[in-house]
Amino acid sequence: MPRLGLRARVAALCALLGFVVSACLALVAVHFSDSYVHRLIDEMLRVEGDYLRERYSADGVVPHPRTKHFYAYVASPDAGNDVPADLAALLPGLHEVKDARGERHVAVYEVGRQRLYVVLDIGLESVRERRLSRDLAALVLFGGALTAWLGWFFAGRAIEPVRRLAREVETLDPARRIGPLAQEFARDEVGTLARAFDRYRENLHAYVRRERTFTADASHELRTPLAVIRGAIEVLLDSPATDPAMATRLKRMQRGVDELRDLLDALLALARSDETDSHDARTPDLDALVDELLRERRDALGEKRLQVERSSGDGAVAIGAPQRLLRIVVANLLRAATQFADGGRLRVAVTPGTLSITHLAPVLEAKPAAAISIRPTLDQREQILGLGMVRRLCERWGWTLDEDVAGDGAHAFILRFG
Secondary structure, eight states: OTTSOHHHHHHHHHHHHHHHHHHHHHHHHHHHHHHHHHHHHHHHHHHHHHHHHHHHHHHOOOOOOSSSSEEEEEEOSSSOBOSOHHHHTOOSEEEEEEETTEEEEEEEEEETTEEEEEEEEOTTHHHHHHHHHHHHHHHHHHHHHHHHHHHHHHHHHHSHHHHHHHHHHHTOOTTSOOOOSGGGSOSSHHHHHHHHHHHHHHHHHHHHHHHHHHHHHHHHHHHHHHHHHHHHHHHHHHOTTOOHHHHHHHHHHHHHHHHHHHHHHHHHHHHOTTGGGOTTOOBSOHHHHHHHHHHHTHHHHHHTTOEEEEEEOSSOOOBSSOHHHHHHHHHHHHHHHHTTOOSSEEEEEEETTEEEEEEEOGGGTTSOGGGOOOOOOHHHHHHSTTHHHHHHHHHHTTOEEEEEEOTTSOEEEEEEOO
């Protein structure tokens, strides 16, 4: 029964128990019924046989009982012998004869030189036995069905605390602290299980709290040196002594700092435990947010010789998530899609409920967009920084992020909201 549920297992075991108990009771009933009937028949035959023997000894007339069950024979050496052959060989005493005619009980008596045979024919008793067997078989089936139903009913009542505990555990969030589960259950096996869950939840909550505290502290601590580095780069860029070649290198450093800042923002978003509680915050226009991020990265996209293609649906696309969170996700996806780009086209499309970011490599420009049925390359996927954190953010908000990577470097991300 490994595939059956706990309630079905209890019902099946109860049905098996009911079947076994009913069968044992039926066998006991058959045994005692047969034993009682045989004792009753032997007693009746003995009483009637003694009575008929006394009458035959007194008047010498062969008795003929007025009943369809009792009849008598007399075997005499002087007179003819009309005793059936299967009875004539019986010795004095009580006998039981079974043949095609059914079951007969015979009492044989010695009366002088004659022998009296008193026969009790219980062939009709076989009909009663067959009816009793059918009734007992029906009783066994009914007992099994009844115990199965009772087992199912009482098992449902018995395992209700287990179900309630399963529902409570299913809705638990390791990041939130609520009252202990054990206080809602009795001090029995289910209560012991609830206390075990409470201890495990406390350990898990402590682990999550330590992880988020470390991530948040690390993110905050790293933002300060990044701000200093970015400020120094801006000062150097504004300096008249900076030549174009140096400016190019400084802008590359500035983009690296911005990418690291995006990663720290993603870490900080993951570290906060109240992100999914702020569902009231909405982003009114995803198109405007994407356009703003593309403007901020215009220089970086230009250095990678990327041609940006923008498409959007009719009207503003509102997303039920904070704009700061969406900004982190979209910024990291733009960076991931263009991290290894060198020329080509960057296609960004916003439709209701979907954001698509696709980089088409230069070798694919002459091919239609449908030619990008690309499969992920493990080496390239592992080199994309921050993609794992973006996936975790999408999972926490119930979004779906699909990634396609071609062997020649073409990249496509499709983010589905909801």
